[in-house]
Amino acid sequence: MMTDLDSEPLSSWKDKALFTPGPLTTSRTVKQAMLRDVGSRDTAFIQIIREIRSGLLQVASLSPDAYTAVLMQGSGTFGLESVVGSVIPPDGHLLVAVNGAYGRRLVRMAEILRIRVSTVERPENEPIPPEVVEQALASNERMTHVAIVHCETTSGVMNDVEAVGAVVRRFGRTFLVDAMSSFGAVPVDWAAAGVDFLVSSSNKCIEGVPGFAFVLARKAALLAARGWARSLALDLVAQYEGLERDGQFRFTPPTHALLAFHQALRELAQEGGPAARGARYERNRRIIAEGMRAMGFRSYLREEVQGPIISSFFYPDHPAFEFEPFYQALSRRGYLIYPGKVTQANCFRIGHIGRLEEADFRGLLLAIRDVLHEIGVPVPLPVSQQTM
Numbered sequence: 001m002m003t004d005l006d007s008e009p010l011s012s013w014k015d016k017a018l019f020t021p022g023p024l025t026t027s028r029t030v031k032q033a034m035l036r037d038v039g040s041r042d043t044a045f046i047q048i049i050r051e052i053r054s055g056l057l058q059v060a061s062l063s064p065d066a067y068t069a070v071l072m073q074g075s076g077t078f079g080l081e082s083v084v085g086s087v088i089p090p091d092g093h094l095l096v097a098v099n100g101a102y103g104r105r106l107v108r109m110a111e112i113l114r115i116r117v118s119t120v121e122r123p124e125n126e127p128i129p130p131e132v133v134e135q136a137l138a139s140n141e142r143m144t145h146v147a148i149v150h151c152e153t154t155s156g157v158m159n160d161v162e163a164v165g166a167v168v169r170r171f172g173r174t175f176l177v178d179a180m181s182s183f184g185a186v187p188v189d190w191a192a193a194g195v196d197f198l199v200s201s202s203n204k205c206i207e208g209v210p211g212f213a214f215v216l217a218r219k220a221a222l223l224a225a226r227g228w229a230r231s232l233a234l235d236l237v238a239q240y241e242g243l244e245r246d247g248q249f250r251f252t253p254p255t256h257a258l259l260a261f262h263q264a265l266r267e268l269a270q271e272g273g274p275a276a277r278g279a280r281y282e283r284n285r286r287i288i289a290e291g292m293r294a295m296g297f298r299s300y301l302r303e304e305v306q307g308p309i310i311s312s313f314f315y316p317d318h319p320a321f322e323f324e325p326f327y328q329a330l331s332r333r334g335y336l337i338y339p340g341k342v343t344q345a346n347c348f349r350i351g352h353i354g355r356l357e358e359a360d361f362r363g364l365l366l367a368i369r370d371v372l373h374e375i376g377v378p379v380p381l382p383v384s385q386q387t388m
């Protein structure tokens with residue numbers, strides 16, 4: 001059976017540009033790194049794993065004396081579930097700061113694992129104020145762990161993990177951070193934030209391909225959790241101990257994704273590290289923000305709380321606009337945007353991460369203008385009275 005992907009010869013193919021939160025557009029060299037079949041016990045492959053683990057600590061500027069990087073098969077959610085399911089004791093109590101779908105996913109995870117869970121919540125277009133975490137911890141001595149999402153990819157809003165982390169540390173609780181969509185581009189000040197466990201995955205800002213998640217853990221906190229895992233495959237401590245013992249994954253590793261990631265880490269260093277990468281994303285975000293504003297689109301977020309990872313825009317307030325035909329027409333032109341995820345407003349999203357350059361973003365803006373014309377929506381867009 002043939003699909004669209006079969007119709008082009010490999011030597012001349014050109015993939016669509018992915019303006020999504022992952023999987024992302026990757027460099028040709030990252031893809032080429034996967035053209036190898038390696039044995040999971042091969043010494044060269046074990047060295048790749050070792051270099052990935054130490055490379056991740058370097059990206060975060062963490063000392064290997066106090067911190068470690070644990071790799072876990074699966075998508076980012078598997079990495080989060082390995083942390084939530086492994087590091088909270090049987091009588092533990094998790095507080096989740098929720099301002100989007102990924103915060104809600106952490107709550108659901110805890111419920112399914114039968115872990116006691118509470119929330120503090122804020123609207124999806126606002127960061128979590130540290131004071132609400134402080135009030136929650138002050139009112140309940142039993143809360144042992146606090147979790148927050150660094151960049152809520154639902155909207156693109158940034159949470160201040162340093163300020164929230166300072167509160168968590170003052171109360172002596174364990175701090176978990178979902179930095180899935182930000183790690184490698186938006187640095188975290190680990191000393192200020194006092195993070196114990198931070199989770200990200202292979203296919204976000206490191207610009208690798210999907211296949212595994214990774215957990216940066218404070219070793220003392222990790223080792224204190226031995227025996228608490230609620231899953232065999234997602235046992236974070238056992239995975240760490242396996243990696244330390246013989247350098248291998250306990251179960252089949254995603255060899256190709258690891259080869260790609262090893263190359264992606266090199267390319268991150270070549271670009272100048274997380275600060276340079278974050279700066280590229282921010283430059284491209286601004287091109288989109290200005291270009292979309294010029295067409296009359298309205299951003300879902302205020303500029304002050306907007307991060308460099310992904311932006312949300314309200315649907316144009318015009319009867320001829322429907323998301324699906326808009327999306328499909330952009331896709332035919334080689335540009336893949338992303339549906340919205342916020343619950344209180346009709347939005348679509350444009351991601352700024354992945355191996356995309358200024359020309360890709362300028363091309364997307366031209367394509368959006370062209371498609372609006374095609375579907376009969378005037379540009380500039382009619383001024384909307386809609387506020388939410």
Ligand SMILES: *Cc1c(COP(=O)(O)O)cnc(C)c1O
Binds near residue numbers: 078149152179180201
């Ligand atoms: C992408 C993402 C995840 C994980 O999603 P997967 O589909 O499991 O990879 C979790 N949290 C945030 C904030 C994300 O952006």
